[in-house]
Amino acid sequence: xxxxxxxxxxxxxxxxxxxxxxxxxxxxxxxxxxxxxxxxxxxxxxxxxxxxxxxxxxxxxxxxxxxxxxxxxxxxxxxxxxxxxxxxxxxxxxxxxxxxxxxxxxxxxxxxxxxxxxxxxxxxxxxxxxxxxxxxxxxxxxxxxxxxxxxxxxxxxxxxxxxxxxxxxxxxxxxxxxxxxxxxxxxxxxxxxxxxxxxxxxxxxxxxxxxxxxxxxxxxxxxxxxxxxxxxxxxxxxxxxxxxxxxxxxxxxxxxxxxxxxxxxxxxxxxxxxxxxxxxxxxxxxxxxxxxxxxxxxxxxxxxxxxxxxxxxxxxxxxxxxxxxxxxxxxxxxxxxxxxxxxxxxxxxx
Numbered sequence: 514x515x516x517x518x519x520x521x522x523x524x525x526x527x528x529x530x531x532x533x534x535x536x537x538x539x540x541x542x543x544x545x546x547x548x549x550x551x552x553x554x555x556x557x558x559x560x561x562x563x564x565x566x567x568x569x570x571x572x573x574x575x576x577x578x579x580x581x582x583x584x585x586x587x588x589x590x591x592x593x594x595x596x597x598x599x600x601x602x603x604x605x606x607x608x609x610x611x612x613x614x615x616x617x618x619x620x621x622x623x624x625x626x627x628x629x630x631x632x633x634x635x636x637x638x639x640x641x642x643x644x645x646x647x648x649x650x651x652x653x654x655x656x657x658x659x660x661x662x663x664x665x666x667x668x669x670x671x672x673x674x675x676x677x678x679x680x681x682x683x684x685x686x687x688x689x690x691x692x693x694x695x696x697x698x699x700x701x702x703x704x705x706x707x708x709x710x711x712x713x714x715x716x717x718x719x720x721x722x723x724x725x726x727x728x729x730x731x732x733x734x735x736x737x738x739x740x741x742x743x744x745x746x747x748x749x750x751x752x753x754x755x756x757x758x759x760x761x762x763x764x765x766x767x768x769x770x771x772x773x774x775x776x777x778x779x780x781x782x783x784x785x786x787x788x789x790x791x792x793x794x795x796x797x798x799x800x801x802x803x804x805x806x807x808x809x810x811x812x813x814x815x816x817x818x819x820x821x822x823x824x825x826x827x828x829x830x831x832x833x834x835x836x837x838x839x840x841x842x843x844x845x846x847x848x849x850x851x852x853x854x855x856x857x858x859x860x861x862x863x
Contacts, residue, residue, distance in 0.1 A: 514536065515652075517534055517651070518532075521534070525563040525565040525568065526562075534637070534640075535810045536638075537637055538654050538694070539584060541588035542589060543655065544589060547795055548860045550667050550668045550834075550859060551647055551860060552577030553844070554574075559845050565603075570641075573629060575629060575645035575646025576601055576674065577672050578599055578601070578628070580598060581595060589655045598658050598660060598661060598662075600659070601678060602619070602626060603625045605657060606626065618813055619809050619810045626627045626715070627643065628646065630642055639675070647858060648863070667845045668832060673819065673829070679784055679810050680704075680707035680810035682808055682819075683808040685815070695756065697719070697761060698735075699722060703761035704720070705853075706854075710819075712734065713826040717738075719739070719746070720740070721771075725739065725741050727853075756779050758782070762787075762828075768793055768805070772793060772798060773797060778800065779804070782808050783805070783807040784808060830855045831855065831856065832857045834858075835858050836862035
């Protein structure tokens with residue numbers, strides 16, 4: 514075992530403190546990464562505060578990891594020392610079930626090993642569960658390490674490892690592109706990246722946001738249209754309009770009203786995860802053969818495809834870089850929607 518500096522929370526209502534954690538020794542197929550930047554995702558907050566239940570403490574969150582390869586195992590072929598690399602939401606899977614074989618490891622039937630707070634054998638992580646990217650180093654099997662192309666800064670690339678692929682995957686799956694009308698509900702940490710990617714794919718992009726406060730940014734990111742959902746006229750003007758709607762917010766929304774914005778054979782995809790069940794009227798989906806679907810991050814191959822696409826089109830997240838001792842304050846600001854658009858921790862401050 515080796516050691517790394519990290520920031521951990523020890524209870525749902527605790528504050529982050531600097532700690533020393535153990536990382537496993539390099540196996541033949543392992544990659545040791547010097548983490549340079551770690552993005553803050555809202556799911557980090559849900560986990561650290563045990564809002565989803567089952568959190569393990571001390572908890573070191575972080576699944577938007579960008580850094581440099583520090584060492585490789587004897588059998589590693591994909592990465593070399595000094596390479597720019599990233600790690601997203603997963604660090605392993607069974608590799609044998611149907612989704613894994615299809616390159617959809619996020620849907621691993623026995624369950625993927627997530628980057629933090631997932632039970633593992635003690636030889637993988639001394640505490641018996643994974644610890645994430647709010648740290649200076651991490652050891653990950655090479656198949657779950659992706660390359661960050663030149664042309665994207667490591668800092669603005671970090672959030673792409675979760676936010677980027679979470680939007681890229683459904684846009685690819687539902688064939689966003691020229692001739693397709695795509696709406697993004699919410700323009701926060703997820704939504705703003707989705708606007709950039711959908712626009713780069715050639716789709717006609719509309720932002721559906723509670724207010725018009727971010728309209729100027731939305732236009733800059735590539736949105737063709739911007740509507741306030743607090744204005745009920747929006748739902749009348751846009752009825753039967755979109756081919757694809759991506760809901761990036763975790764708040765409880767009147768989903769039935771949004772479904773009515775879909776044209777024939779349109780699909781609304783749930784990405785944000787509200788606490789309460791969705792309420793829809795069966796005729797809303799039956800009447801125009803509309804679909805309500807969901808999507809969860811993306812597989813490793815698709816994550817690499819997303820990074821290559823973003824590099825080609827000059828896409829990175831809009832970030833505010835913070836030091837490690839500012840994590841608690843950043844969490845409060847995320848909950849208050851007071852960030853444009855993603856916090857990234859500079860691990861040099863650890």
